[in-house]
Amino acid sequence: xxxxxxxxxxxxxxxxxxxxxxxxxxxxxxxxxxxxxxxxxxxxxxxxxxxxxxxxxxxxxxxxxxxxxxxxxxxxxxxxxxxxxxxxxxxxxxxxxxxxxxxxxxxxxxxxxxxxxxxxxxxxxxxxxxxxxxxxxxxxxxxxxxxxxxxxxxxxxxxxxxxxxxxxxxxxxxxxxxxxxxxxxxxxxxxxxxxxxxxxxxxxxxxxxxxxxxxxxxxxxxxxxxxxxxxxxxxxxxxxxxxxxxxxxxxxxxxxxxxxxxxxxxxxxxxxxxxxxxxxxxxxxxxxxxxxxxxxxxxxxxxxxxxxxxxxxxxxxxxxxxxxxxxxxxxxxxxxxxxxxxxxxxxxxxxxxxxxxxxxxxxxxxxxxxxxxxxxxxxxxxxxxxxxxxxxxxxxxxxxxxxxxxxxxxxxxxxxxxxxxxxxxxxxxxxxxxxxxxxxxxxxxxxxxxxxxxxxxxxxxxxxxxxxxxxxxxxxxxxxxxxxxxxxxxxxxxxxxxxxxxxxxxxxxxxxxxxxxxxxxxxx
Numbered sequence: 001x002x003x004x005x006x007x008x009x010x011x012x013x014x015x016x017x018x019x020x021x022x023x024x025x026x027x028x029x030x031x032x033x034x035x036x037x038x039x040x041x042x043x044x045x046x047x048x049x050x051x052x053x054x055x056x057x058x059x060x061x062x063x064x065x066x067x068x069x070x071x072x073x074x075x076x077x078x079x080x081x082x083x084x085x086x087x088x089x090x091x092x093x094x095x096x097x098x099x100x101x102x103x104x105x106x107x108x109x110x111x112x113x114x115x116x117x118x119x120x121x122x123x124x125x126x127x128x129x130x131x132x133x134x135x136x137x138x139x140x141x142x143x144x145x146x147x148x149x150x151x152x153x154x155x156x157x158x159x160x161x162x163x164x165x166x167x168x169x170x171x172x173x174x175x176x177x178x179x180x181x182x183x184x185x186x187x188x189x190x191x192x193x194x195x196x197x198x199x200x201x202x203x204x205x206x207x208x209x210x211x212x213x214x215x216x217x218x219x220x221x222x223x224x225x226x227x228x229x230x231x232x233x234x235x236x237x238x239x240x241x242x243x244x245x246x247x248x249x250x251x252x253x254x255x256x257x258x259x260x261x262x263x264x265x266x267x268x269x270x271x272x273x274x275x276x277x278x279x280x281x282x283x284x285x286x287x288x289x290x291x292x293x294x295x296x297x298x299x300x301x302x303x304x305x306x307x308x309x310x311x312x313x314x315x316x317x318x319x320x321x322x323x324x325x326x327x328x329x330x331x332x333x334x335x336x337x338x339x340x341x342x343x344x345x346x347x348x349x350x351x352x353x354x355x356x357x358x359x360x361x362x363x364x365x366x367x368x369x370x371x372x373x374x375x376x377x378x379x380x381x382x383x384x385x386x387x388x389x390x391x392x393x394x395x396x397x398x399x400x401x402x403x404x405x406x407x408x409x410x411x412x413x414x415x416x417x418x419x420x421x422x423x424x425x426x427x428x429x430x431x432x433x434x435x436x437x438x439x440x441x442x443x444x445x446x447x448x449x450x451x452x453x454x455x456x457x458x459x460x461x462x463x464x465x466x467x468x469x470x471x472x473x474x475x476x477x478x479x480x481x482x483x484x485x486x487x488x489x490x491x492x493x494x495x496x497x498x499x500x501x502x503x504x505x506x507x508x509x510x511x512x513x514x515x516x517x518x519x520x521x522x523x524x
Contacts, residue, residue: 457472
């Protein structure tokens with residue numbers, strides 16, 4: 001099998017429909033499904049002529065753009081492995097990742113090629129391509145435009161790697177998530193069914209994996225006119241101009257990106273009455289954000305999606321499914337409602353033993369470890385679109401365990417299932433607070449705090465041995481600390497600390513980096 005077959009189907013079924021349009025400073029560029037097929041076939045010739053072989057990894061440093069999806073599709077067709085490393089993680093992380101799986105090729109923008117100056121690993125890559133321009137020692141990607149088409153698709157086994165991405169392990173060393181062709185196929189089917197991807201619609205998306213699913217489903221992907229390396233600092237005016245100019249049906253974007261759009265649109269009293277669906281995820285999605293999105297797009301179905309690199313999606317919930325009783329529960333510290341697990345996944349709540357390896361076991365011991373509805377523990381999942389393991393097994397002991405012949409993934413999140421089988425999130429197991437008052441999970445307090453005050457970001461931590469709520473206020477909005485303490489009396493807080501900027505993850509600019517926050521607090 002080869003995931004490329006799914007991606008090329010629309011070239012025959014919807015040849016003249018637009019596949020991708022827009023992008024940062026793209027000035028209205030677009031490409032049809034037929035045009036994409038032709039560009040991919042020429043890129044396959046370029047890659048094959050360079051000497052790259054099936055199974056070789058190719059490091060890709062190309063922003064969200066038409067060129068990115070031409071490159072990805074061409075790599076898949078040849079059985080090459082598309083390798084992604086977050087450049088903001090620093091030179092040492094790049095070197096570590098390249099040591100774990102040395103790439104044989106590089107496809108990068110001219111700006112990204114500057115990393116070769118400081119990175120021995122990048123300089124050592126034998127075959128280099130430059131997108132948008134020319135550079136010494138690199139083959140211009142535009143050369144493909146003059147080459148003949150190659151329509152063949154490599155035959156790949158189900159477990160043949162297609163995508164290689166890196167994340168941090170508990171030791172701080174990178175671990176590599178290997179997505180195989182069968183995994184991507186299963187993930188596509190889960191996304192298409194559960195997020196209702198419909199051919200002919202237009203979707204503004206900031207999520208690369210969603211854009212791949214759009215291509216396979218026949219949707220037009222509108223790429224935002226924005227620098228997505230920092231979604232919390234995008235030029236919202238340019239994005240809003242795109243939304244107003246294009247006949248969008250849906251938006252799928254990160255919370256930080258949408259908050260920037262909301263702030264701009266609300267300040268100008270704009271509305272988007274045509275939008276029919278807005279999906280957001282990749283970071284905590286609190287009810288206040290969903291309600292603001294509903295006001296912005298009155299007829300849209302507003303949906304929060306819960307998932308992770310290793311399992312996307314896991315669950316989702318629509319704003320219209322959140323009842324007043326649910327909102328009250330979130331205000332009282334019951335956590336963040338994520339909705340029912342999707343039918344394509346198996347989900348269990350087990351006793352929270354995060355930080356301890358779980359040995360291989362049979363069904364009976366596993367059943368004893370699983371908790372009944374209403375009890376809080378670790379969220380674990382299994383299924384065809386759940387990553388079975390990491391490169392060289394690094395990270396498997398921390399995040400995986402086997403029950404009989406079934407591999408389970410530990411999400412690292414705490415939560416519980418309610419009487420209706422819906423999942424409620426309580427935050428990272430590693431961020432739980434344990435003191436003389438008992439156990440407090442961060443989302444319980446953070447979700448409640450968001451419902452009580454107009455705050456940009458909040459975090460619950462144990463600071464100098466006492467429970468503390470750390471808040472980053474919205475610009476120009478004072479924080480009523482006494483009011484917060486009174487409203488959150490059930491949490492037995494010792495205080496509220498106000499800081500100018502909350503440390504967050506590099507990828508989404510939305511998840512609180514608790515370790516970094518503790519370091520910040522210890523220095524104040």
